[in-house]
Amino acid sequence: MNPIIAPSLLSADFAHLSDEMEMLNRSEADWIHLDVMDGVFVPNISFGFPILKYVADLTLKPLDVHLMIVQPEKFIAEVKALGTHTMNVHYEACPHLHRVVQQIREAGMQPAVTINPATPVSMLSDIIRDVYMVLIMSVNPGFGGQRFIEHTLEKVRQLRQLIEQTGSKALIEVDGGVNLETGALLLKAGADVLVAGSAVFHAPNPTAAIHALKRL
Ligand code: DX5
Ligand code: ZN
Numbered sequence: 739m740n741p742i743i744a745p746s747l748l749s750a751d752f753a754h755l756s757d758e759m760e761m762l763n764r765s766e767a768d769w770i771h772l773d774v775m776d777g778v779f780v781p782n783i784s785f786g787f788p789i790l791k792y793v794a795d796l797t798l799k800p801l802d803v804h805l806m807i808v809q810p811e812k813f814i815a816e817v818k819a820l821g822t823h824t825m826n827v828h829y830e831a832c833p834h835l836h837r838v839v840q841q842i843r844e845a846g847m848q849p850a851v852t853i854n855p856a857t858p859v860s861m862l863s864d865i866i867r868d869v870y871m872v873l874i875m876s877v878n879p880g881f882g883g884q885r886f887i888e889h890t891l892e893k894v895r896q897l898r899q900l901i902e903q904t905g906s907k908a909l910i911e912v913d914g915g916v917n918l919e920t921g922a923l924l925l926k927a928g929a930d931v932l933v934a935g936s937a938v939f940h941a942p943n944p945t946a947a948i949h950a951l952k953r954l
Contacts, residue, residue, distance in 0.1 A: 740952055740953070740954075741921070741925055741929070741930060741931065741932050741951070741952065741954060742768045742769065742909070742911075742930060742931040742932070743766065743767050743768050743769075743931075743932055743934070743948055743951045743952050744767070744768060744769040744770065744771040744802050744911070744931055744932065744933045744934075745762060745765075745767050745770065745771060745933075745934055745935070745938040745939070745944075745948060746771040746772075746773055746882065746913070746933050746934065746935035746938075747770060747771065747772055747773070747793065747935075748773045748784060748882045748935050749882045749883070749935035749936045749938070749939035749940060750939050751939070752789075755789075755792070755793070756796060758939070759793065759796040759797060760796075761944055761945060762797070762799065763796075763797065763798040763799065764945070765944070765945045765948045765949070766948050766949055766952045767799055767948050768799065768800070768952075769799055769800045769801065769802040769823065769824070769931075770793065770797050770799050770800070770801055770802065771802045771804060771913070771933045771935075772785075772790060772793065772801060772802065772803045772804065773804050773806065773879075774786065774790070774803065774804065774805050774806060774807060775806045775807065775879075775880060776806065776807035776808060778807070778808050779806050779807050779808045779828065779830075779831050779879075780806040780879050780880035781880050782880040782881055784806075787816055787820075790803075790820055791820065794820040794821055794822075800823035800824070801820060801821065801822045801823055801824070802823060802824045802826065802850075802911075802931075802933075803817055803820070803822045803824065803825050803826060804826040804852065804873065804913065804933075805817070805825070805826060805827055805828070805831075806828065806831075806879045806880065807831065808831050809831070810825075810827040810828070810831060810832065810838065811827075811832070811834075811837075811838045811841060814841055814842060814845050814847075815845065817847070818845045818846060818847055822847050823847065823848060824847065824848045824849075824850050824870060824871060825842045825845075825847045825848070825849060825850065826850040826851070826852045826871075826873050827839075827842070827849075827850070827851060827852065828851075828852045828853075828854065828879075829851050829852065829853050829854075829857055829861060829862070830853075830854055830857060835851065835865055836864075836865060836868065839851065839865060839868050839869060840868075843868075848870035848871065849868070849869050849870055850869060850870055850871035850872065850873055850911070851865060851869050851871075851872055851873070852872075852873035852874075852875060852879075852913075853872070853873070853874055853875065853893075854875050854878065854879065855875055855876070855877070855878055855887050855889070855890070858893075859874075859893050859896040859897045859900060860896075860900075862897070862900065863900060863904070866900055866901065866904050866906040866908055867904055867905070867906045869906075869908050870908065870909065871908055871909040871910070871911050871931065872897055872908050872909075872910055872911065873911040873912070873913055873933075874890055874893050874894060874897065874910065874911070874912050874913070874929075875890075875913055875914055876890035876912050876913060876914040876915055876916065876920070876924075877913075877914030877915050878914075879913075879914070882935040882936050883935070883936045883940075884914060884915055885915050886914065886915030886916070886917075886920045887914070887915070890912060890914075890924070891923055891924065891927045892927075894910055894912065894924060894927040894928050894929050895927050895928060897910055897928070898910065898927070898928030909930040909931055910928060910929045910930050910931065911929070911930065911931035911932075911933060912924050912929045912931070912932060912933065913933035914933075916932050916933060916934045916937060916951075917934065917937040918937070918950055918951065918954065921934070921937075921951055921954050922954050925954055932951060932954075934947075934951060937951070938951075
């Protein structure tokens with residue numbers, strides 16, 4: 739089965755955002771991945787609701803919103819108002835993760851839990867049946883264009899095993915340093931969804947780059 743491809747807008751040319759959105763709409767991208775940062779949970783700030791609303795108005799694809807922020811539960815209504823498909827919150831940012839996951843579902847979105855490179859897959863064993871998707875970070879979150887952490891492949895295999903053991907239907911998404919080479923390894927390890935920022939937007943032909951990822 740072809741992977742789900744979610745280009746990360748973080749690496750797009752923001753001076754020509756409507757052109758980038760048009761390119762994505764015409765491409766084989768399945769979702770648009772949107773990285774929200776607060777300068778607290780991660781050492782960087784990206785974009786907030788004014789930009790997200792603009793993107794939401796222009797997109798023909800489902801939105802995959804990745805919140806790299808503390809207390810993401812404060813923004814469930816605002817994220818829902820964008821028409822968001824999947825709301826990703828970090829395991830490390832949610833002491834009451836079970837409650838947040840229920841709140842996201844009750845708001846009418848698909849809940850996804852993201853884990854940082856230093857967080858083991860085993861921490862998900864009590865939440866895996868309640869989530870639509872797990873996002874495994876293959877770089878430390880906060881910046882595009884970082885090098886893929888090889889150990890992620892082992893974590894994808896472990897997560898695939900946990901999903902099979904528990905009868906969970908969760909999708910496995912991977913984010914950070916994904917390109918044709920690492921993407922192929924991730925799919926072999928059991929990933930379902932590939933997020934790619936620089937591999938798409940810094941490619942000479944982003945549409946062709948999305949096509950190639952989709953054919954992996
Ligand atoms: C990093 C973000 C990623 C980022 C990936 O914190 O979560 O989505 O855009 O960028 P690349 O694909 O360039 O590693
Ligand atoms: Zn992301």
